[in-house]
Structure formats: C-alpha cells, structure tokens
Amino acid sequence: MEPFALKRALDNVRATTPLVHNITNYVTVNDCANALLAIGASPIMSDEPADVVDITSICGGLTLNIGTLNERSIRGMFAAGERASELGHPIVFDPVGAGASALRTRTASDLLDKLAVSVIRGNMSEVKALAGGAAATRGVDVCPGDAVTEDNLAAGAAFARDFAAKTGAVVAVTGAIDIVADAERAYAVRNGSPLMGCMLSCVCAAFATANPDALLDATVAAVAGMGLAGQIAQGRMSGYDGNGSFRTYLLDALYNLDGDALEAGARVEELA
Secondary structure, three states: OOOOHHHHHHHHHHHHOOEEEEEOOOOOHHHHHHHHHHOOOEEEEOOOHHHHHHHHHHOOEEEEEOOOOOHHHHHHHHHHHHHHHHHOOOEEEEOOOOOOOHHHHHHHHHHHHHOOOOEEEEOHHHHHHHOOOOOOOEOOEOOHHHOOOOOOHHHHHHHHHHHHHHHOOEEEEOOOOEEEEOOOOEEEEOOOOOOOOOOHHHHHHHHHHHOOOOHHHHHHHHHHHHHHHHHHHHHHOOOOOOHHHHHHHHHHHHHHOOHHHHHHHOOEEEEO
C-alpha cells in the first residue's frame, strides 16, 4: 500500500461528510449512527420498503446488515440495494449469522447474487457460509475452527482473494487478525480489541463512499482505524470500567482519530 493511503482515506471522509444509508442490526443501530458521526460521516437509518428507494437516492453509500433479519427488512434491503446498484453507490454487505439458519443463508446469497456489492465484511464463518464452504456458524460468532491465526493466515488470504475475484467485491474477514483483500492483493490488519462490536460495516461504507476509486485502500483504512480506536479505548479503561465505558471511549477515539494518527498506529501487512 502506497505511503499515506490510509491517511488520505480518512481525510477524505472528514472532508466530504458522506451521507450513508444503513439498513442494519436493531441491536446496534444507535452505536452505528454515532460511529458514523464520530468519523465525520452522516447516517440515515431506514428499512421501510416504501421509504428506502428515496432515502438511498439522496445518499452516497449503503450498508446492509442482516443481523436482525425480518421479512420487511429483507424487502427494504433489496429495494435499497437495487437503487444503489442503479446509481453506482458503494454497497457494504455484512452477512451476520450466515450459516446459522436457512433464511439468513438464503437471503445473504440472494443479496450477493442480485446486487452490485462493493465490500463484504464478516467473520470467517460467515464469509465461508456465503461462499458455500461452511456447514454452520455459532450464531453471530466465528466457529473456533474458522478463526484466523498466524498459522492459517496465508490460507485465509488466498481464500479472501479468491472470493473477491468471484464476487468482484473487496472482502474483509474480521477477527483477532483481520484480512482485507481484492482479487490481486491481501492485507493483514492487527489492530483491534476483543470488546469491539459491529459498527465496522457502517464505517466501511463511509470510507467506501468517500473513496470510491480506492475501495481496497478505503476498506483497509476503515478496518485499521476502527481497530486502532478500539485499542485506544481499551487502553483508557480502569478497574471499574466495563463494556459501557468502552463504548464511550471507542466513540471518543473515533471522533479524535486523524489521518496522521491512523498512519502511525495502523498495523497493516501485505500478504504474499
């Protein structure tokens, strides 16, 4: 990755204030909105099928997260995704829990088949399920056998590159070690905290919207930036702090993160 690519990606988010439409997990929708605001983007949340086409039309990017899937949100995702595809807007797809149920797996596959998805972001079990290579997941958590480690990092990178080539999307496999790949290049990102949740997909959409001609660099920057903010947040925690304090510290870290700090703190390695 060329020098200052990560800094440029974050600076572009701050400079352009991308408007991102999010059809996302009800459990974390407030945190996702606040994370986008913290990095300088602007969020809109709507999953009503009669509303989403108009909303997507005025936005620059779209996040689709199937974490709290229902029939209405499925219709909304397809309607918004079709409109975003028509407009050439980047779509970030988070196949939460793919492989855990027939509905999730079928919906995830249909969305990927029918929409012009730009970035796929999930844990290794979810991405394997989407690729047809995993029998099951543990709910929304990665199966222990699928976790990315130093020992299987090269194989994970090869899988991500191959899936990126098949789908035409950037693939971000997130976990203790993150892998971000397109068909040609793959990067390991070693920033992060085990306390982090699922705000990342919406953050990826903001970076993709602000950097449409550099989706791989933008996704690496989003993953590294979110991970670095998590490390900063965890470093602020004291003896009586818990996940509630971590949430506040994480949003503060995102708000204060700038391009220079991201370039200095990102632990990114290109993989052969």
